[in-house]
Amino acid sequence: MTKAVSTRLTILQKALTLIYRQGYGMTSIDTILATTQLTKGAFFYHFRNKEEMGLALIQELIKPAMEEAFVKPLAKSSQPTQAIYTMMKQLLLKDPFFEVQYGCPAVNLASELSAANEPLHQALLEVMRQCQQAVQSSIERGQATGQIRPELQADQAADFILVGYSGIRNLGKLFGRSCYQTYLRELKRYLQTLT
Amino acid sequence: MTKAVSTRLTILQKALTLIYRQGYGMTSIDTILATTQLTKGAFFYHFRNKEEMGLALIQELIKPAMEEAFVKPLAKSSQPTQAIYTMMKQLLLKDPFFEVQYGCPAVNLASELSAANEPLHQALLEVMRQCQQAVQSSIERGQATGQIRPELQADQAADFILVGYSGIRNLGKLFGRSCYQTYLRELKRYLQTLT
């Protein structure tokens, strides 16, 4: 990794931790650069403006992270409902990056920017579509093996599960860690009704 | 209504429509006053600072609105599951104030401010607690009349439904109106599993 690439990555990573906690709008470029050894010269050499940095942040950090934590655990799972529940439990309770009071970066940015910034909206749409598609494919494989009721609309059930993830990340910020456990129990009940 | 009270209400209402669309942080005091006939003298006479205005906004506009649209339709309902579904359908598809691309003010502010502003966090907590309590009481009444399975944990099911509302308001901003219909269908399925 060349030094220039390392510098770019440093900016993106610092931006992620700050934007995750404070939001996109409340995180200034100066703040991002403050604790690094870098200045505005470096920032605007690697990114034309703040929006382009946000785009790179979503595509190069958030998207791979969601693929690793959300999509990958569902791929080629032999038992879909259990895989979905285990993935969600791991993501909510075990993943060291996420903190209850800060929610999920993808969900947060979707809430903040969907109506305000079209390029970033599209990038976030792609990330969440991947997650939805992963759940849907998992359910469809479950239907193929007879584990899930065939008359179920896989895309709709997948949407509902994604709604649950988005909602619990949001309510977790409001109500705190306790509602994670509650949600997981109720999710397990819901998943059982799919069989 | 005296003129002073009317002025204060004008500021709060204009603030609501702007903050609903742009978020709390991205909405400046100047912008709020721009289209009204008022100036900063009026604003800082009625509110000590922006935070106090936000607090009044939540307590005096958002809270009553959620009570009217979310809590009231569930009160003393004889058929809880149907009342919950009808309320949600009405709130998502018919309420003229809400727009899909902007979500729900209470949910938006909870996402933006829960980790950033403790007084506003507490005010939003109170609003959402009321909604959760309304769903829970509705379910408990359904259990008392034998319409809902007695072994069900009413508080957990209520949390799950609130998670759904928060999530669908969020994903609606991302995916658009179509997922509202999908969510309502899946919500109906979930509610049937409670009987």
Add this chain to the structure above:
DNA sequence: GTAATAACATACCGATTAGTATGTTTGCGG
């Protein structure tokens, strides 16, 4: 009517914002 106070308007302030213009250093090919 006439103080006195409530209810504003006007003008300003320091801090912060995204972004630019222009310098300086670093690394690498020939």
Add this chain to the structure above:
DNA sequence: CCGCAAACATACTAATCGGTATGTTATTAC
């Protein structure tokens, strides 16, 4: 080792932010 572009640093700008100080007008009490 030298030249030249890449990879930054420094210094600045205009706009905007929340908030204040001070003025002016409207209302009310007596």
